[in-house]
Amino acid sequence: MAPGPGACHSPRRAGLCPHSEELSPDNEGALHTSFHQLIQEQSSLMEAGLELEMQDRGRGNATVRTQELSCPLAVLWPPTLCPLSLAGRSRGAIISQYYNRTAQLRRRSSRPPLQQLCRAARPSLRLYDLETDPATATLQDKRSLLVNELLSLSPSHRSHMLLTVPLCLAEKRALRYVRSYPPHRAPTARAVLGPTPSLTPLSAGQAGPWHYALKQIGGRFGSSVLSYFLFLKTLVYFNIISFLILLVFVVALQAAYPPASANPQPFTGLELLTGAGYFTYSLLYYGYYSNTTLNSPCASSPGTCPIAAPRLPYNMPLAYMSSVGVSFLITCVLLVYSMSRSFGESYRVGSSSRDLPVKVFCAWDFKVVQRRSVKLQCENICTQLKELLAEQRSRSCSRSLCQRLGRTVVLLLAWLLSLSTVLGCAVAVHHFSQHMHMVSAAPCSGQETLLLALPLVVSGLNAVMPHLYNLLAAWERQDYPGAQVYVAICRNLILKMVLLGLLCYQWLSRRVVLQGAPSCWETCVGQDLYRFMVMDFVFTLLDTLLGELVWRLVLEKRLKRNQKPEFDIARNVLELIYGQTLTWLGVLFAPLLPAVQVLKLLLLFYIKKTSLVHNCQSPSKPWQASHMNTVFITLLCFPSFLGAAVFLLYTIWSVQPSETCGPFQGLETIYKSWQTWGQVLEKSNPNITWFTWAHQHLVENPFLPFFVSGVLLAGIYFNIQVLRGQRRIIHLLKEQIANEGEDKVFLIQKLHSVYEQKGRRT
């Protein structure tokens, strides 16, 4: 359909050249007759088409619209396949239109080689005018023709075509169950066009959990706030998958075979906050898991090994490491898949959020249902349109040098301030944690409330600093309102990642000090992470309470403004990402942490929803929901998941596990358990040396990561070049369309003048 970017053979330009024969103004007679012929042909076709429809409409389907004859020239060129070229829901017209489209799709299933492209950019009109063929076809015949064409397409094309046909559902069902053509075949042969894609949204499987709550939120606050809750739902699914893997392969089995030495401390309520005490030596943490093969017949009676068939021994260390690895791998695959899908949906070559037509036609959120929210939305759109107009007006007058310098200085200062606050926070946390470490002499079993101090400080910083950054942004006053959100996200993200990095470094470097006495540094780290998660939840609750409920009361009662606080989407999503990073960091040390995270997210959903409904109003800034979704998933993948994966790999590869507890006691590194298992396997069965060979040369080879990253970089470069090429083609095609529009105008004017001259002569 798209003409190749060949030579633009414009009649307008050709008219100026004295050498071209056919279209020069001297040969006006030929010009006139050829146009006249084309117009006659087209109008006769239209009349024939109308007659057919009059026959079809004997059942009284649609009213005859006479405007169809008014645009014969518009149908002539450029040859656009407008499915609405015949108005109303006249089935015959739509079916024949889609027959043409399907026939072309089938004929053009492969690209013609470049050498065979004709020189003229505008291909012959008669190639496209397939409607001349079924001149006397009835609706039934047209339907069977369409069915035949659809049958000859591939299944995916077929279902796609069926979905995009703008016919009513009854027609689509009829199309699917039509007898195969020609009718002389056995009448029982039915052409069923593939599996029925679910066309109705009313099937029960689409409902899903929280369907009504999400509908309510979308109806009141629109798609932007809804994106936060959908993100929360995605995180719940990720955590459930991790939890299930760990549950089935690690936790349940250890629970079935509890280790011998277990001295539980009495349960006090404080454990839920601190994670220590009763929970220390329980399924929650690393220290509980045994380093032996469970259910092995030799373990119970070390002297005599019964020769009878063993009851399924289970190698716990291997299972532990593999389950954690597999859950990370599955999470990685799911994340990359959802990131690429969301990127594919949201990225458009050459689009900008400041396009006025896009704002007019796509800004209205049809999900919004409540009267007050609809009113707010109208006001928002009005403001945005005014802002866009003002911006376009001011774009013409540029700033003076002084103003630009002033703006740059302000921007630099703001960034300097934010980065120095991040550094300050990091130093403060470092010193505080050193202090706490020295104060509680016996780590991990010291006074339990003191253990909460560090998480408190970190969560407090995480909660207070974003408000500071908001104030900074208000002082800074970005040019484009969209940039404000991105800058805020950047700053908050830098703060959180720096603090987490510092904490990880401290955990790993401090394990040396904690050796000796029955203490498990892994359990300590697990407990720390549990406390951080709990504190994060507590602070989120406090933030919701103070930031939304109390602020709304203050606004209403004290300041007497009839305005509710806005729901800060970016900040809330970053908090979710932070919580998820904590979970991923702690999975190795506390296998039940994903379950805790699931509980936390479920509670958060209901609390946030209630607070939203009672205290907040929808955001007034323009918000591109799909774009931000991509950004959130990317942030989840790149700093968050990647950081956790690096931490995990480093711990498995190079950190020595503790001597006295956990599944990897006494080993040099956790990874050694895998290697020893490989060696045991090799010894027991010499036939599978390929396994150890593959392991040695592929996994342990340092060149493999370099090779993989080289391949990835090559793929990225290739995609960038493809994108560049597409942008160029879009530019060329746009020019071509503009040219053709001007050609059309020129030719119509020429026609008019020729007719006038002819009229004057006669």
Added chain:
Amino acid sequence: MAPNVVPMDYTKDPDVKLPMQLIINMPELKENPFKERIVESFSEDGEGSLSFNDFVDMFSVLSEMAPRELKAIYAFKIYDFNTDNFICKSDLEKTLNKLTREELTAEEITLVCEKVIEEADMDGDGKLGFADFENMISKAPDFLSTFHIRI
């Protein structure tokens, strides 16, 4: 919505149509400024009465699962107020008035209409055909999520 008009038994395919007034009072559509146009675009007779199939059609196009092309076709129909298969300046003015509840001044409306036609019209005929509309929609990744009604 109309339990006395609509029969429970649809096996004999009864020809029951609900008038527009009933449908635009649905909670999902009540506050939508384009509700009359939406219902008119899906009705067979162009007056706004929907049979059951039309009703299901309407919500299936407005659902999450409908493909982009189908949504673009019907969005074009909805915004084409005078049903001449082109979105001309008067259609744009009506759309803007409905979107902003007539808060924009006449001068601003004219300016916006001119700018929209200038930016979106590719072939220079002064109004937006379906190809121009579809091209513009393809640049808006949000279209799929905003042109969506949950039921």
